[in-house]
Amino acid sequence: MTNAAQTAEPADAASAADYYSPYHSFTAEEWAKFRADTPLTLTADEVQRLRSLDDPINLDEVRRIYLSLSRLLSTHVEGSQLLFQQRNRFLSLSDVTKTPFIIGIAGSVAVGKSTTARILKELLARWPSSPKVDLITTDGFLYPNAVLQRENLMERKGFPESYDIGAILRFLSAIKAGEPNVQAPRYSHLTYDVLPNEFTLVDRPDILIFEGINVLQSRALPADGKIVPIVSDFFDFSIYIDAEEEQIHQWYVQRFMRLRETAFRDPTSFFKKYAAIDREAAMAVAENLWENINLKNLRQNILPTRPRADLILRKGRNHFVETVSLRKL
Numbered sequence: 001m002t003n004a005a006q007t008a009e010p011a012d013a014a015s016a017a018d019y020y021s022p023y024h025s026f027t028a029e030e031w032a033k034f035r036a037d038t039p040l041t042l043t044a045d046e047v048q049r050l051r052s053l054d055d056p057i058n059l060d061e062v063r064r065i066y067l068s069l070s071r072l073l074s075t076h077v078e079g080s081q082l083l084f085q086q087r088n089r090f091l092s093l094s095d096v097t098k099t100p101f102i103i104g105i106a107g108s109v110a111v112g113k114s115t116t117a118r119i120l121k122e123l124l125a126r127w128p129s130s131p132k133v134d135l136i137t138t139d140g141f142l143y144p145n146a147v148l149q150r151e152n153l154m155e156r157k158g159f160p161e162s163y164d165i166g167a168i169l170r171f172l173s174a175i176k177a178g179e180p181n182v183q184a185p186r187y188s189h190l191t192y193d194v195l196p197n198e199f200t201l202v203d204r205p206d207i208l209i210f211e212g213i214n215v216l217q218s219r220a221l222p223a224d225g226k227i228v229p230i231v232s233d234f235f236d237f238s239i240y241i242d243a244e245e246e247q248i249h250q251w252y253v254q255r256f257m258r259l260r261e262t263a264f265r266d267p268t269s270f271f272k273k274y275a276a277i278d279r280e281a282a283m284a285v286a287e288n289l290w291e292n293i294n295l296k297n298l299r300q301n302i303l304p305t306r307p308r309a310d311l312i313l314r315k316g317r318n319h320f321v322e323t324v325s326l327r328k329l
């Protein structure tokens with residue numbers, strides 16, 4: 001542990017930085033030890049099936065990083081269930097609807113949020129208590145392309161103004177109120193658009209994982225000065241996936257070039273024209289999308305939300321996590 005839970009006054013500048021940091025930071029090897037006797041319930045084949053294109057995550061990485069995370073989350077879920085029961089006793093309430101534990105996962109485009117979310121979903125669902133775990137991504141809450149085109153926002157896809165934030169807040173309120181069969185809209189990376197009239201039903205899960213670039217964002221106060229809730233008000237735990245900007249840039253461009261050989265070849269792909277152009281021209285398109293949309297969004301709207309996270313997974317080369325920072329309570 002690089003900063004341990006020190007009680008003595010820090011002796012030098014480096015330990016002072018750790019002492020005053022709101023996070024405990026661990027190397028991946030230190031973090032791995034916290035898994036204790038948590039069993040590995042995934043197989044190598046399952047990990048391969050769960051990972052996104054170009055994400056080399058393997059069983060060792062699940063063992064090193066995700067088992068401790070799964071164990072930590074189980075203590076948070078148990079703690080919140082206990083608090084729920086104690087509060088009901090305190091208020092002499094019976095027959096109160098249990099509400100799902102919500103985990104938010106944030107980070108840049110192409111940093112690997114989807115893989116983390118899918119691995120976590122499987123690990124949590126395999127706890128001995130067999131909780132019902134659902135996963136929803138925020139892309140379904142983007143405005144449809146027709147609206148983005150009309151509002152001249154196609155070059156701002158992923159920026160705060162491209163999402164129907166009201167719909168996200170209504171969705172999360174319904175989930176937290178314990179409503180059955182709450183509809184989440186769906187997005188297709190193939191058509192690059194929201195799927196009209198297609199929804200995922202979220203039916204009172206024990207745990208909901210809510211993943212997207214924008215989940216830790218707040219909004220500017222409206223002109224009438226009314227205080228409005230923010231998405232993370234609904235979270236019981238939040239995770240930010242972090243990496244060097246240049247590293248994420250490489251992952252984005254590599255993935256785009258790989259998609260050119262796979263998904264973009266589909267005749268219904270919004271990007272099919274980029275499968276037909278030569279390599280150099282395609283690289284230029286990827287660089288342009290990175291530079292003018294995703295990098296700008298990372299710097300302006302995503303990275304500034306990192307300090308809100310309860311846990312930060314900092315990745316190095318090959319998507320492997322190098323440092324884990326956990327907020328001090």
Ligand SMILES: Nc1ncnc2c1ncn2[C@@H]1O[C@H](COP(=O)(O)OP(=O)(O)O)[C@@H](O)[C@H]1O
Pocket residue numbers: 052053107108109110111112113114115189190259263271
């Ligand atoms: N144009 C695309 N076509 C097909 N799949 C895509 C495309 N862009 C992204 N994806 C897939 O969508 C998922 C989400 O990608 P993204 O929003 O960049 O987040 P992250 O890489 O952090 O999971 C990933 O699994 C990725 O492989």
Ligand SMILES: CC(C)(COP(=O)(O)O)[C@@H](O)C(=O)NCCC(=O)O
Pocket residue numbers: 109137138139140157158211212213214289293294
């Ligand atoms: C759909 C996204 C905004 C990510 O959405 P999220 O699920 O994180 O809300 C992103 O993958 C995207 O398409 N960005 C636009 C620029 C680009 O095509 O890379």
